Amino acid sequence: MHLAANFPDDPTMHLLMQLLHEELGLPERKTISLSTSINFDLGCTGADAQHLIETLEEQFAIDFVDYDSYRYFQPEGYDVYL
Secondary structure, eight states, rough: OEEEETOOOOOOHHHHHHHHHHHOOOOOOOEOTOOOTTTTTTTTOOOHHHHHHHHHHHTOOOTTTTOHHHHHHHHTOOOOOO
């Protein structure tokens, strides 16, 4: 994984990148920027997306009240190019 030149260099962003790498297995040759889409660019959908959100809730002590994963992530096996 490569970070874009303007990517913030702070502990929170490093922790987020570490979590994304552990949960999604970020591609080695992909450049990650602030505009990278977790679902479309990194392919996080369905159960993986739900697990990622639960991990973020635990790690950052936040609560996604009324969060609907289908509003932000495609269902498992959805192909955005069809």
